[in-house]
Amino acid sequence: xxxxxxxxxxxxxxxxxxxxxxxxxxxxxxxxxxxxxxxxxxxxxxxxxxxxxxxxxxxxxxxxxxxxxxxxxxxxxx
Numbered sequence: 001x002x003x004x005x006x007x008x009x010x011x012x013x014x015x016x017x018x019x020x021x022x023x024x025x026x027x028x029x030x031x032x033x034x035x036x037x038x039x040x041x042x043x044x045x046x047x048x049x050x051x052x053x054x055x056x057x058x059x060x061x062x063x064x065x066x067x068x069x070x071x072x073x074x075x076x077x078x
Contacts, residue, residue, distance in 0.1 A: 020056050031045070
């Protein structure tokens with residue numbers, strides 16, 4: 001086993017968590033922009049965005065402990 005492997009794994013976990021935060025915030029940005037432009041967000045989009053958020057959070061939680069804030073913050077948006 002490479003001596004740097006544990007450190008690289010930690011780096012990858014950090015990157016995955018950061019990307020999960022970015023992805024879920026981008027979904028919210030799209031919803032906010034859509035609401036400003038159209039006055040509302042279609043129900044189908046709300047449903048699909050919530051499912052995407054849940055998938056993203058599940059992936060983050062699979063590899064990282066301490067994703068409680070990510071989960072609670074994003075599920076409120078749905």
